[in-house]
Amino acid sequence: MSAAVISMLAVFGACCVEAVEALTIVLAAGTTRGWRSALEGSAAALAVLGVLVGAVGVPLIHYVPIDALRVLVGALLLVLGLSWLRKAILRASGHKAKHDEDAVYEEARASLAAHGSKGPRRDGVGFAVAFKGVFLEGMEVVLIVISLGASQHELGNAAAAAGAAVVVVVTIGLLVARQLSEIPENTIKTLVGIMLTSFGLFWVGEGSGAHWPGSDLAIPVLIGVFALVTAGAIALLKTQAPAAATAGELHTHGADQQAAP
Numbered sequence: 001m002s003a004a005v006i007s008m009l010a011v012f013g014a015c016c017v018e019a020v021e022a023l024t025i026v027l028a029a030g031t032t033r034g035w036r037s038a039l040e041g042s043a044a045a046l047a048v049l050g051v052l053v054g055a056v057g058v059p060l061i062h063y064v065p066i067d068a069l070r071v072l073v074g075a076l077l078l079v080l081g082l083s084w085l086r087k088a089i090l091r092a093s094g095h096k097a098k099h100d101e102d103a104v105y106e107e108a109r110a111s112l113a114a115h116g117s118k119g120p121r122r123d124g125v126g127f128a129v130a131f132k133g134v135f136l137e138g139m140e141v142v143l144i145v146i147s148l149g150a151s152q153h154e155l156g157n158a159a160a161a162a163g164a165a166v167v168v169v170v171t172i173g174l175l176v177a178r179q180l181s182e183i184p185e186n187t188i189k190t191l192v193g194i195m196l197t198s199f200g201l202f203w204v205g206e207g208s209g210a211h212w213p214g215s216d217l218a219i220p221v222l223i224g225v226f227a228l229v230t231a232g233a234i235a236l237l238k239t240q241a242p243a244a245a246t247a248g249e250l251h252t253h254g255a256d257q258q259a260a261p
Helices: 002-033 035-063 066-092 101-113 124-151 155-176 185-207 215-238
Strands: none
Touching (some): 002 155, 002 185, 002 215, 035 124, 066 185, 066 215, 124 155
């Protein structure tokens, strides 16, 4: 039960982060090119992502041996988790500019405005930008949902956690009406990175035949260990002179979205 609860929290947190980034682009597309095209592009991307979850996740649960699945999933989560942690540590210690949703929003608006005026009905540019933003950010969500859901045989609950995160972020987005810069995104990324890394190590061990003391209770212990290591790394890097943060180092949608968060 503890593993299932923690994995659902990891899915929820990861999806919140990606939904914030995707919603910023959708809001920019909607206010600049028209809401109809932006919403249609977003809906199309969500539909494609939903099909991917069903097409890939369900066969994994039913046809891949559980030990092999856990090693595969664990390795994937380790890669994702360590990538999130590395960037979160660099941002928290001042060695990398933090994600600025205001800058992402304004850059997206300027880029969209450069394409000229929107059409009288549907706008292809607005549709494409919204679709790309939701799809690219959603692909990482799909990987996390499938990985955590399939390894626990809880694909439905993982998908529900992802859906709940989207609802929460969209609700907040409607309230602020423009961007989501007040959400402590780097803190969420740090916590989720710790969870993903802990689950990854746990499942690689289980799938390889290792027996963790306390079974699932080893997961909170691993989370605590990685949290201490992360805090130590941040404290150590803060004692070193950070690199100068320039405008080009801002985590903009165009520059950093192609990589992991």
